[in-house]
Amino acid sequence: MKISPARIAAFDVLLKIETKGAFSSILLPEYEARLGQKDSALCHELTLGVLRNQIHLDAIIDHYSKGRKLDEEIRIAIRLGLFQLIFLSRIPPHSAVNESVNLALRARRKYARGLVNAILRQFVREPFRPDADDELERISLETSHPRWLVEKWAADFGIQETRHLTSTNNVQPRIAFRLTNKGADVLGSEHIQRSDISKNGLVTERMTSDLITAAARGDIYFQDEGSQLVGDTVELDDGAKFLDLCAAPGSKFSQIALANHGKNCLLVAGDLRAVRLSSLRKICISQGVESRNVVQFDAVKALPFAAGSLDSVLVDAPCSGTGTIRHNPEIRYRLTPSDLPELALKQRSILANASKLVKSGGRLIYSTCSLEKEENEHVVRWFLSESEDFRLDATPLPERFVASDKCVRLVPHKHGTDGFFIACLVRN
Numbered sequence: 001m002k003i004s005p006a007r008i009a010a011f012d013v014l015l016k017i018e019t020k021g022a023f024s025s026i027l028l029p030e031y032e033a034r035l036g037q038k039d040s041a042l043c044h045e046l047t048l049g050v051l052r053n054q055i056h057l058d059a060i061i062d063h064y065s066k067g068r069k070l071d072e073e074i075r076i077a078i079r080l081g082l083f084q085l086i087f088l089s090r091i092p093p094h095s096a097v098n099e100s101v102n103l104a105l106r107a108r109r110k111y112a113r114g115l116v117n118a119i120l121r122q123f124v125r126e127p128f129r130p131d132a133d134d135e136l137e138r139i140s141l142e143t144s145h146p147r148w149l150v151e152k153w154a155a156d157f158g159i160q161e162t163r164h165l166t167s168t169n170n171v172q173p174r175i176a177f178r179l180t181n182k183g184a185d186v187l188g189s190e191h192i193q194r195s196d197i198s199k200n201g202l203v204t205e206r207m208t209s210d211l212i213t214a215a216a217r218g219d220i221y222f223q224d225e226g227s228q229l230v231g232d233t234v235e236l237d238d239g240a241k242f243l244d245l246c247a248a249p250g251s252k253f254s255q256i257a258l259a260n261h262g263k264n265c266l267l268v269a270g271d272l273r274a275v276r277l278s279s280l281r282k283i284c285i286s287q288g289v290e291s292r293n294v295v296q297f298d299a300v301k302a303l304p305f306a307a308g309s310l311d312s313v314l315v316d317a318p319c320s321g322t323g324t325i326r327h328n329p330e331i332r333y334r335l336t337p338s339d340l341p342e343l344a345l346k347q348r349s350i351l352a353n354a355s356k357l358v359k360s361g362g363r364l365i366y367s368t369c370s371l372e373k374e375e376n377e378h379v380v381r382w383f384l385s386e387s388e389d390f391r392l393d394a395t396p397l398p399e400r401f402v403a404s405d406k407c408v409r410l411v412p413h414k415h416g417t418d419g420f421f422i423a424c425l426v427r428n
């Protein structure tokens with residue numbers, strides 16, 4: 001039974017995403033590191049290609065299988081085959097079909113050999129093109145975003161913007177990173193440019209083995225420019241006391257620690273989850289950043305800090321992540337409409353709790369990587385209505401990012417970054 005290592009890896013990653021709630025951004029680098037360069041590139045293309053076109057591929061599968069319920073392994077093998085037949089013209093159709101049949105057999109789904117073969121061969125003979133009844137359905141099918149999300153975005157941002165956003169979500173983002181304390185000299189490479197978004201960001205269109213090695217050594221740290229812009233909002237005075245309340249895995253905390261190095265500040269990182277805090281410690285160590293003050297707590301409960309004792313608190317709140325679909329394509333299939341009000345309640349209570357720690361004149365920065373108003377402006381509006389001693393100040397970033405309501409909203413289709421919301425609340 002012949003199957004290329006790239007297809008086996010893509011199949012295994014897709015199955016873990018589907019059945020174990022795994023994330024492609026975490027699994028792919030692990031699997032790709034075990035493959036040769038060519039297989040690693042194909043595994044990447046297949047996995048993300050299937051995830052970015054899943055609704056479209058499933059509509060084709062449901063047409064041929066007449067809506068029959070299929071085992072996950074079978075569906076994934078067919079999705080992989082169809083993706084190659086539709087999008088990868090360099091792959092001969094017989095390879096796409098045979099390898100998918102073999103993937104189903106490898107998953108011990110012998111009975112499905114005929115089904116996988118039949119669906120893919122039928123598609124090769126008479127390709128079925130799914131059709132939509134209305135414009136929102138068309139966007140949903142063509143860009144593989146669930147209908148409810150397309151409807152919501154169309155209501156919130158308009159149809160044109162939704163079309164633009166959903167298609168941008170399926171484009172491979174450029175690679176953004178920043179130098180760490182170890183200060184590698186990667187600027188010499190001509191394909192690397194300075195970011196025009198974040199203060200110390202660097203960007204490139206292509207991943208190279210030099211960059212992967214530099215990241216493994218801790219000389220550079222991969223971080224989206226939008227995420228770096230959140231870190232840029234925290235500029236501390238000498239001796240300031242700062243708490244990053246939802247800090248793990250530490251992208252922004254390590255960035256803030258590096259940017260404010262040598263100011264004799266007290267920097268504390270906290271998070272609910274111990275495993276994520278151990279990732280934070282590793283990330284800090286690899287970048288040469290101090291990580292002595294790391295605390296585990298539940299930020300909706302009483303916090304282990306004196307009221308009014310901190311100059312600056314960052315609440316990078318747990319959220320739906322709808323701004324990061326370019327990097328995490330599977331998020332769109334996991335979210336449900338009822339997640340948004342639940343998240344908003346949690347965000348409100350974390351923000352209100354965090355506010356108690358801020359001293360007079362101190363700053364409370366609220367950020368999410370969500371595009372949803374329920375998690376962003378509605379949370380801030382609610383907070384201000386409950387907290388007379390806080391006001392909303394203009395987010396401390398270059399003016400071009402700050403909207404007339406003083407908040408920052410980054411969106412992938414306009415800024416080329418992940419989507420982020422940032423608000424700066426100040427205690428009177």
Ligand SMILES: C[S@@+](CC[C@H](N)C(=O)[O-])C[C@H]1O[C@@H](n2cnc3c(N)ncnc32)[C@H](O)[C@@H]1O
Nearest residue numbers: 246247248249250251252271272298299316318
């Ligand atoms: C958006 S992520 C933070 C990303 C992080 N700031 C960074 O830049 O790497 C949100 C974090 O909130 C944490 N979290 C969720 N619920 C929490 C709670 N009740 N208390 C504290 N942290 C919580 C999650 O574990 C997660 O690490």
